[in-house]
Amino acid sequence: MNTVLHTPADLVAAGLAPAGAAAELESVAARYAIAVTPTVAALINPADPNDPIGLQYLPSREELETAPDEQVDPIGDGVHSPLKGIVHRYPDRLLLTATHACAVYCRFCFRREVVGPGGAGGLTPAELDAALAYISDHPEVWEVILTGGDPLVLSPRRIADLVRRIADIPHVKVLRVHTRLPVAEPERVSEALVSALSGSRLRLAVGVHVNHSRELTPAADAALARLAGAGALLLSQTVLLKGVNDRVEVLGELMRALVERGVRPYYLHHPDPAPGTARFRVSLAEGQALVRGLRGRYSGLCQPTYVLDIPGGFGKIPAGPAWIEPAGAGLAATDPWGGTHILPDEA
Ligand SMILES: *Cc1c(COP(=O)(O)O)cnc(C)c1O
Numbered sequence: 001m002n003t004v005l006h007t008p009a010d011l012v013a014a015g016l017a018p019a020g021a022a023a024e025l026e027s028v029a030a031r032y033a034i035a036v037t038p039t040v041a042a043l044i045n046p047a048d049p050n051d052p053i054g055l056q057y058l059p060s061r062e063e064l065e066t067a068p069d070e071q072v073d074p075i076g077d078g079v080h081s082p083l084k085g086i087v088h089r090y091p092d093r094l095l096l097t098a099t100h101a102c103a104v105y106c107r108f109c110f111r112r113e114v115v116g117p118g119g120a121g122g123l124t125p126a127e128l129d130a131a132l133a134y135i136s137d138h139p140e141v142w143e144v145i146l147t148g149g150d151p152l153v154l155s156p157r158r159i160a161d162l163v164r165r166i167a168d169i170p171h172v173k174v175l176r177v178h179t180r181l182p183v184a185e186p187e188r189v190s191e192a193l194v195s196a197l198s199g200s201r202l203r204l205a206v207g208v209h210v211n212h213s214r215e216l217t218p219a220a221d222a223a224l225a226r227l228a229g230a231g232a233l234l235l236s237q238t239v240l241l242k243g244v245n246d247r248v249e250v251l252g253e254l255m256r257a258l259v260e261r262g263v264r265p266y267y268l269h270h271p272d273p274a275p276g277t278a279r280f281r282v283s284l285a286e287g288q289a290l291v292r293g294l295r296g297r298y299s300g301l302c303q304p305t306y307v308l309d310i311p312g313g314f315g316k317i318p319a320g321p322a323w324i325e326p327a328g329a330g331l332a333a334t335d336p337w338g339g340t341h342i343l344p345d346e347a
Pocket residue numbers: 075080087088089090093094095145316
């Protein structure tokens with residue numbers, strides 16, 4: 001199996017969907033893009049309907065049902081987009097979305113209403129010029145975050161050109177890239193692509209989207225090693241997903257696997273209410289309990305920050321458990337195992 005699976009018929013032929021489901025899945029495919037790379041397909045156990053890799057990538061009829069709280073633009077990118085391709089919500093950093101295509105399409109994606117092959121996603125040369133002019137005109141922008149879609153699906157030539165143009169803006173010091181490519185299609189994180197990314201004066205940070213330790217295959221390890229070899233600061237982003245990684249041991253094992261590969265656990269995202277993603281939803285209380293469990297059992301290196309993007313565009317906030325709370329004249333501190341300790345508040 002050496003081709004990317006794009007249609008329900010492809011999934012049936014590969015044994016990843018039952019033949020009887022094809023017609024129903026066509027309605028899902030008409031609405032949300034499908035792509036399963038050979039690397040990902042090889043990780044899925046077709047006999048297990050609850051396989052944590054399969055759940056992330058295989059379409060389900062449940063995607064056609066939109067729950068009342070679900071929103072097309074769950075984190076409010078639109079209200080902070082001054083022009084096409086830019087989301088500027090915080091003064092010192094902004095998102096530059098050069099493409100809306102990805103190597104794989106995750107069923108829980110928070111931008112699922114805009115990602116997909118072709119179409120409205122990419123920026124025309126004139127739109128890219130305008131986006132870069134916006135960055136130039138905003139001296140407070142210290143960091144440019146390439147996102148999408150997956151920016152690393154662009155050719156090394158286009159990436160080199162984009163990086164060079166960003167590096168030409170003197171006030172930008174850091175280039176961050178958000179990508180799933182190292183785990184979704186690791187061979188595409190080639191030496192050519194890595195040198196295109198890293199060949200400028202900018203400090204390069206790569207935020208790798210990984211949700212389960214099984215995604216860290218030897219090929220993914222090699223892709224991460226190529227990025228690390230070029231001096232990139234490697235960070236992880238994990239989405240907390242029901243059935244995929246909503247257990248302390250699964251999260252702990254993932255965080256350890258990341259640290260062992262030189263990737264610093266960065267964010268654990270509370271799932272955003274994107275349309276048709278109810279099957280992945282975990283409550284904040286459940287997420288907080290998981291974070292408490294991680295703290296007690298795993299190294300401090302293995303502790304990502306649990307974050308919630310407040311719907312409507314109000315920003316990301318730490319959403320972890322409250323370790324210290326007011327109690328009478330003092331404070332009550334909860335230890336990682338659930339014990340409570342009263343402390344005087346001597347401020
Ligand atoms: C998530 C996000 C960022 C990056 O936030 P950090 O906390 O710096 O990782 C920047 N801009 C927007 C609009 C975002 O959604």
